[in-house]
Amino acid sequence: xxxxxxxxxxxxxxxxxxxxxxxxxxxxxxxxxxxxxxxxxxxxxxxxxxxxxxxxxxxxxxxxxxxxxxxxxxxxxxxxxxxxxxxxxxxxxxxxxxxxxxxxxxxxxxxxxxxxxxxxxxxxxxxxxxxxxxxxxxxxxxxxxxxxxxxxxxxxxxxxxxxxxxxxxxxxxxxxxxxxxxxxxxxxxxxxxxxxxxxxxxxxxxxxxxxxxxxxxxxxxxxxxxxxxxxxxxxxxxxxxxxxxxxxxxxxxxxxxxxxxxxxxxxxxxxxxxxxxxxxxxxxxxxxxxxxxxxxxxxxxxxxxxxxxxxxxxxxxxxxxxxxxxxxxxxxxxxxxxxxxxxxxxxxxxxxxxxxxxxxxxxxxxxxxxxxxxxxxxxxxxxxxxxx
Numbered sequence: 076x077x078x079x080x081x082x083x084x085x086x087x088x089x090x091x092x093x094x095x096x097x098x099x100x101x102x103x104x105x106x107x108x109x110x111x112x113x114x115x116x117x118x119x120x121x122x123x124x125x126x127x128x129x130x131x132x133x134x135x136x137x138x139x140x141x142x143x144x145x146x147x148x149x150x151x152x153x154x155x156x157x158x159x160x161x162x163x164x165x166x167x168x169x170x171x172x173x174x175x176x177x178x179x180x181x182x183x184x185x186x187x188x189x190x191x192x193x194x195x196x197x198x199x200x201x202x203x204x205x206x207x208x209x210x211x212x213x214x215x216x217x218x219x220x221x222x223x224x225x226x227x228x229x230x231x232x233x234x235x236x237x238x239x240x241x242x243x244x245x246x247x248x249x250x251x252x253x254x255x256x257x258x259x260x261x262x263x264x265x266x267x268x269x270x271x272x273x274x275x276x277x278x279x280x281x282x283x284x285x286x287x288x289x290x291x292x293x294x295x296x297x298x299x300x301x302x303x304x305x306x307x308x309x310x311x312x313x314x315x316x317x318x319x320x321x322x323x324x325x326x327x328x329x330x331x332x333x334x335x336x337x338x339x340x341x342x343x344x345x346x347x348x349x350x351x352x353x354x355x356x357x358x359x360x361x362x363x364x365x366x367x368x369x370x371x372x373x374x375x376x377x378x379x380x381x382x383x384x385x386x387x388x389x390x391x392x393x394x395x396x397x398x399x400x401x402x403x404x405x406x407x408x409x410x411x412x413x414x415x416x417x418x419x420x421x422x423x424x425x426x427x428x429x430x431x432x433x434x435x436x437x438x439x440x441x442x443x444x445x446x447x448x449x450x451x452x453x454x455x456x457x458x459x460x461x462x463x
Contacts, residue, residue, distance in 0.1 A: 114159035118214025119173065120206045121166040126173060127206040128152070131214035136207060141169060146176035153182060162187045162217030164209075171232075178227050185222035190355075192216055228321070230292055234285060235318040241281045241311075242359055248274045285314045297414075298324075302407055304416040307371035307378065315363040316407065323404070324411030331408045336361040337401040353397060361400075368400035378402060 120127040126145060128137045137152055139145035153161075161177060162185045163170050177184040195216050201208065216222075251271050258264045289295045295317055302313040316323055323331055332338040336356020342349030372382040378399050385395040410416070 114157050116159055116214050116218035117153065117161040118210045118212065118217055119161060119163040119170075120210040120213060121163055121170040121173065122206060123169050125206075127210040129207070129210035129214045130156075131211070131218045134211070136210065141173065143172075143176075146173050149173065150176060150180055150182070153177075154180075158182060160185050160217050160222065162213045162222055164189050164192065164213065175227070183224065185217055185224055187213055187216055187222055191220075195220070230288065230295070231318060231321055234288055234295075234314065237281055237285045237288070238315055238318040239359070241278060241285075242362075244274050244278050244281070248278070282310065286310065289314065289317065298411055301410050301414065301416060305403075305407060305410065307367060307375040307403070308407070309367075312363055312367045315360060319357055319360040320404075323408045326408065328405040328408060331404050332401050334360070335364055335400070335404050337364070337397055337404065339397075364400045364403060365396065368396050368403055371403060372396060372399050 115133065116131045118129045118131065120129075122141065124141055126139045126141050126149065128139065128149065129135065137149075139149045139152075160183050163174065164187050174184045192213065196202075196204075196212050199212075199215075201212060248271065251267060251274065255264065255267045255271065258267060289299045298317060299310075299313050302308050302316060303310065320331070320334055322334060326334065329338065334356055336358060337353055338356070339351035339353055341351060368378075371378040372395070373379060381402060382395050382399050385398055386392065390398070
């Protein structure tokens with residue numbers, strides 16, 4: 076006689092359909108104890124005044140103040156443990172102090188993407204949220220999913236602070252200018268006009284400070300010159316890329332497009348073919364690159380032809396501009412990778428041919444293919460050799 080359905084197999088399926096709780100994963104006995112003896116993954120939930128710390132393998136938890144004394148106690152608490160990775164969420168800058176303290180004693184601090192962490196919690200069925208739960212969740216995420224190390228570059232952090240401050244002031248300037256157009260009271264208009272002039276003066280000061288900071292670092296100055304040698308790139312784009320996309324020149328073209336939030340993603344299922352969309356990435360970087368693409372699509376001969384060809388094929392205007400922005404990041408990444416200045420010359424080329432870019436790199440000439448086609452222009456290297 077067959078067994079009742081509820082007794083089939085080793086696991087009884089009595090999960091409430093309205094619950095998010097799933098089955099516990101099967102594992103061999105003794106594996107957890109073996110992991111505890113070898114490595115420990117730490118999660119830190121960062122708040123303004125305190126730190127909640129958890130160990131995934133042992134489920135230990137601790138609480139420390141988010142100040143110098145608390146950081147020292149945390150380091151002592153971690154000392155002697157077989158720490159594999161320490162994960163923490165970016166929390167508006169409150170994590171910088173503890174991350175610096177951990178790096179100073181060679182502890183492997185890692186960044187955890189908050190958006191991915193929240194989706195990870197939902198996938199686990201964890202709907203509750205507090206500091207202690209978040210610390211355990213971060214520890215588990217760090218143990219099971221790849222995370223990236225925290226970069227430690229004081230100059231890059233300083234430049235990023237200046238770039239963010241300039242962006243905030245630029246937003247305030249636009250908002251104030253829009254309000255000023257609708258004002259009728261003379262005194263209020265005078266106050267807003269003075270404030271607008273002050274914001275413009277502060278933006279100029281920040282631009283001067285960024286130029287001085289970049290010029291004081293030979294490596295940054297060399298990259299800055301390379302970026303600004305590209306037709307359509309100025310100091311705003313250059314400083315933003317140096318501050319917010321330090322991976323440029325090292326990452327692949329697909330990776331750098333994803334980092335800038337310019338990579339198109341599929342939306343297909345079965346026979347349905349959805350529209351490709353861009354999503355994620357670094358929003359502040361994408362804003363600046365998009366404005367550079369808007370300028371380059373009008374003034375840069377190669378990118379202008381590229382943009383016009385996309386529009387002629389029926390692409391929507393913003394889709395074509397996003398493609399130009401992605402092309403800008405690809406070209407700039409190649410320039411920094413090969414340390415090569417480039418320029419554009421109005422030379423007639425064979426129509427619809429794929430340009431072969433000749434880069435001079437450390438005394439060697441290397442052939443590289445860049446995906447730019449043009450009916451009227453040739454991409455040339457700084458030495459003047461045609462890339463047609």
